[in-house]
Amino acid sequence: AQSVSQHNHHVILSEAASLELGCNYSYGGTVNLFWYVQYPGQHLQLLLKYFSGDPLVKGIKGFEAEFIKSKFSFNLRKPSVQWSDTAEYFCAVNSPNSGYALNFGKGTSLLVTP
Amino acid sequence: DSGVTQTPKHLITATGQRVTLRCSPRSGDLSVYWYQQSLDQGLQFLIQYYNGEERAKGNILERFSAQQFPDLHSELNLSSLELGDSALYFCASSGEYYGYTFGSGTRLTVV
Numbered sequence: 001a002q003s004v005s006q007h008n009h010h011v012i013l014s015e016a017a018s019l020e021l022g023c024n025y026s027y028g029g030t031v032n033l034f035w036y037v038q039y040p041g042q043h044l045q046l047l048l049k050y051f052s053g054d055p056l057v058k059g060i061k062g063f064e065a066e067f068i069k070s071k072f073s074f075n076l077r078k079p080s081v082q083w084s085d086t087a088e089y090f091c092a093v094n095s096p097n098s099g100y101a102l103n104f105g106k107g108t109s110l111l112v113t114p
Numbered sequence: 115d116s117g118v119t120q121t122p123k124h125l126i127t128a129t130g131q132r133v134t135l136r137c138s139p140r141s142g143d144l145s146v147y148w149y150q151q152s153l154d155q156g157l158q159f160l161i162q163y164y165n166g167e168e169r170a171k172g173n174i175l176e177r178f179s180a181q182q183f184p185d186l187h188s189e190l191n192l193s194s195l196e197l198g199d200s201a202l203y204f205c206a207s208s209g210e211y212y213g214y215t216f217g218s219g220t221r222l223t224v225v
Contacts, residue, residue, distance in 0.1 A: 034214075036216075043116055043204070043216045043217060043219060044204065044206075044216040045116075045216075090157060098170060099162055099169045099170030100145075100162075100170075100208075101159045101162050101170045101172060102159065102214065103159065104156060104157035104159075105156070106156040107156060107157070
């Protein structure tokens with residue numbers, strides 16, 4: 001079955017620490033990969049996406065993600081987090097087989113302390 | 115403002131009732147997706163419409179139905195509501211397979 005797994009459910013970091021959130025997917029065939037962020041009380045916003053080409057993708061707010069096809073992974077990274085990065089982060093996958101509907105992971109709650 | 119409008123923002127209703135959630139997609143987007151977000155299930159895809167036609171179905175209960183109208187707005191109908199239906203319901207629209215924009219959601223509380 002198609003699935004998306006996020007390994008860390010809750011992460012607490014101090015400001016300026018580096019961040020890496022894991023995401024693995026179980027899909028056959030062509031996939032598109034996404035990371036979304038949800039700030040408290042707000043809607044989901046796209047951080048970055050990967051369709052093809054350079055497996056290292058740069059997104060907004062200093063985030064980047066690396067697609068490693070052999071590991072079915074798409075981990076999100078940021079070298080130095082800020083208090084304003086406190087939010088819920090969701091990895092998502094879609095494919096032509098599913099009508100391009102997004103399949104989300106359970107999310108990772110990130111708390112950045114001053 | 116994301117360009118996707120959902121109404122109402124909050125809804126409180128009793129068990130057994132029926133409600134309708136509305137979504138207006140971003141201008142020019144033909145696809146509308148509905149998602150349910152709850153603490154235990156996370157973000158679950160419910161259903162997709164493309165230019166008025168149902169295109170994909172996810173974990174949507176038989177008590178739930180949706181439609182997309184000629185002006186491309188969509189409605190999600192939830193009937194015979196149960197306590198477990200309490201959740202945040204998001205709508206997203208896209209013009210192509212990668213340009214999703216999410217609305218702010220409707221928070222449904224069933225009491």
